[in-house]
Amino acid sequence: MWRGLQVREQSLLSLLLPGLRSRGPRLQCQAAIRALTGGPGPGPGGLRGELDRFGGITVRLGQLRSADSVDPATFRTWLQGKCEQWRAEGRIAVWLHVPIFQSQFISPAASLGLRFHHAESDASLMTLWLGEGPSRLPGYATHQVGVAGQCPSFAQSNNFFVLFSGLIIQTKNAWKFPGGLSEPGEDIGDTATREVLEETGITSEFQALLSIRQQHGRPDAFGKSDLYIVCRLKPLSFRVSFCPHECLRCEWMALAALATAEEATPITRRVASLLLYGHREGFDKVDLTVRELPALHRGLSYKLYHRDLPELYEKMSAMD
Template sequence: MTVYHTLYIYSYIYIYNMAGRVLLSGLKPLVCGSKGCQVRSSVRGFRRAVTASRQRLRAEGNKALTGTADRFGGVTVNLEQTGLSEDVSEDSFSDLLQESLIQWKAEGKVAVWLRVPISLSRCAAAASTHGFSFHHAINDHAVLCLWLGAGESRLPGFATHQVGVAGAVVDESSGKVLVVQDKNKTKNAWKFPGGLSDPGENIGVTAVREVFEETGVRSEFKSLLSIRQQHNHPGAFGMSDMYIICRLRPLTYNIDFCTQECLRCEWLHLSELALTDHTTPITSRVAKLLLHGLEEGFEHIDLAMEELPAVYSGMFYQLYHRKIPTA
């Protein structure tokens, strides 16, 4: 009977990156039998794998990914700005990302934001193997994120609201307000012209723009009147909706409304709009608010806007509030 003796040899294995830093280390059992020791062949196979990984990185001509640090202790990497080859392989990018993660952890980074253009979508698949998940996608790129800090992730979620803005253009001399009826609606109700605010667009600018695009009437922003919050808004992909109504002053009065969006457009008296059944509850309520402003003074209903400097960015933001009485 032939007896085979097996000898377990624990070899301390190191995996180095191109810069000489240790990528992975650990105890690896290598087996020898009486018919010949397999240690040398195992080590040779290991060395070949390391060599192949290094060759992929050299072929791409990349070291660790570069990014922009933020004041929260994270780093943002835009793959379009890293000099990454357009034909980079998924395996090569995975090796590069692994090396970068080790560096970021050593630097104490708590989070990584990875901006991936659609042309490099395969890099998103590679990033997912390192724990990255999708945060959001806009137009031609996706943003992935990974929490590196202690405990549960404290990364903020993506925007959950859309902002709609309407303009109540009030002619104080006649007591009339500009209203429209949307086209292709199951119920044609009078409402204030408006639409969604563009990214980076101030509320007042949205109101003025939307009024002109829908009615042809030019106006100027005066104040904020009301805010409506609604969840699971239809057409908002399950997101919440903020609907803001602004008070505008007309600069022109001739109507030239957009026939693609509007069925009708008129100057309607506020008293009629406040009582008619052919409107929405929020439009009727704001019409009553505007009537009160006409009678008692708009300072009783206006949330005026004031620009103030932001503490951290040095930029300016808009603050809306009732005016503080002066002594």
């Protein structure tokens, strides 16, 4: 592989520096190649590319022996030579990891066509597709996930009738279920119970997933897509103590009233109907229940939600 590259770079050099090939011994030629492209050894500050199993090359600026000793122009020259080399070798992409305090190397890399794949906290990742056709590199996270929790229960009305009620909050725009955005790494059910507790003071337990909404291009999601999941929870406490920063009001409301309330969002009304239906005919009519299964990635597991299966079917596939 490296031999092919040397031949290619030597012919490039013959064009750039005519007479070079005929002039000197082999070592002299190799030194000239190294000076121009970063050569076969490590680049400035000890930089080098690592080949991954997909045929991409990773360069980590964090491995620079001293970032200050490498100026952006030297880095650019090295990276330009390397990109030429990697393309000639059939590599499909470059991944450049840039610690935030080495961001002076971003513009030079961008001038060679690299673009941000993503950045988070104190590092960014840039990439350049070297293969043929449009890029086949995986994208970054495309969705935020919001989760709301509904705690259907029986609550006494003012007239001492016991009503099948749900816990709702009133915000500036409408009545809706308590909920909020998933924290990184948080399970759907945990987001639901955490948000319900934070916003209403009610403790609860996850029961099932009821509904999923997908929406794109949300202005409040930095243009990304949003998945909003409504869960059915079992309330474990009943005394409301709501968060005044997040709600104007919070109360137990009869679900039959909520299902037709104009002040409620369309999703809130629909989920109220789902719960009434479940209450009368059995929640198994509306629930997606959860099971935890081992993942292919060692040591990891995942949560899988689907309709409950009758025992016959459950047993059939349960070799997990």
